[in-house]
Amino acid sequence: MAQGSYNIGNEEVKEESSWRYPMILFFATLVLCVVFLYHYVGPDVEEIQGNKPRPTINDELIAITIGKQTFNVPANYTVFPRDRRPGEREVLALYASWPRMDGYVPARRNDFVENEADARRLDILIQQKKTPFDELERLEVLYRPHLLDREGTPYDHGLTQFSFRQGSELAPASGYSDKELFLGETAAEETAVIFCYPADADRVVPPECFREYDLTPTVTVKYYFKRPYLAEWRRIDEEVHTLIDNFQAK
Structure with missing residues (x-):
């Protein structure tokens, strides 16, 4: 029924369109559905800022500077989307698949995404140096005072164990x-x-091992690997050094 008006006595009576209220109800329902869907399936603030891990197969080189040292890193080695834009950073999170030391590829999605106890994913942090001590100074100044035995116990794989x-x-x-x-x-x-x-069956996160070494006077490299690969620690260490050296801008 179209909107119109007529007079009763000396008063004008207006007729409202029969479509007005159904249309208002329809658009209100549509807005509520959009808000509901965005809340449950849309990106949150962290995703918009690129702070949530998201792998990529793109291998474009990204120039990133940390502590005056520039690195040219393929995008598929980066963990967070925010690091796929060139510029200066305090820390850069990378990952690689052991032993090939390549970046993310869909064929190795389980290693990169699932983070199982035997995953071959290596996590690597390149960051500005936080303390004035190098690796051996940290050992003597920060760690040894808290050890049970300063001499340690001989362990497998050319290691000495301390508690x-x-x-x-x-x-x-x-x-x-x-x-x-x-x-x-x-x-x-x-x-x-x-x-x-x-190793602890109650741990939510699979047990890992890590080492932090000095790359330059202002930059350190800290890498993590799963404990089942401790026997290969020396090869892992050598390959991480080679990978990071290759990323450095000459």
Whole structure:
């Protein structure tokens, strides 16, 4: 019925369109559906800013500067979309598949995305140096005072194992008490300080090992690998060094 008007006595009576209220209800329902769908399936703020992990097969080189050192990194080695834009960073998160040391490819999605206990994913952080100490100075100044035995115990794979003191009522635990420390000599005849989380069935995150070494006076490299590959630590260390060296702009 079209909108119109007529007079009753001396008063004008207007007729409203019969489509007005159904259309208002329709558009209100449509807006609510859009809001509902965006809330549950749309990107959140973290995704829009590129702060959530998302693999890519793009291998375009990205120029990123950390601590005055520039790196040319293929995009499929980057963990976060935010790092696929060139510029300066304080930290750059990368990953690679061991032992090929290649970036993300769909054929190895389980290693990169699922993060299982035996995943061959290596996580690598290139970051501005946080302390004035190098790796060996950190060992002597920060770690050794909290060890149970300064000499350690001989371990497999050319490593020496150390344990940290646990906390008590009189002496609180250090920040290392949930880890084990290993020392070993790398292929380059350097002392490597390796931390490992002990295997524990109750752990939500699979146990990992990691090492942090100095790349330049202002930049460090910290890499993680799953504990089942501790036997291959020396080869992993050598390949991580080679990979990062190749990324450095000459």
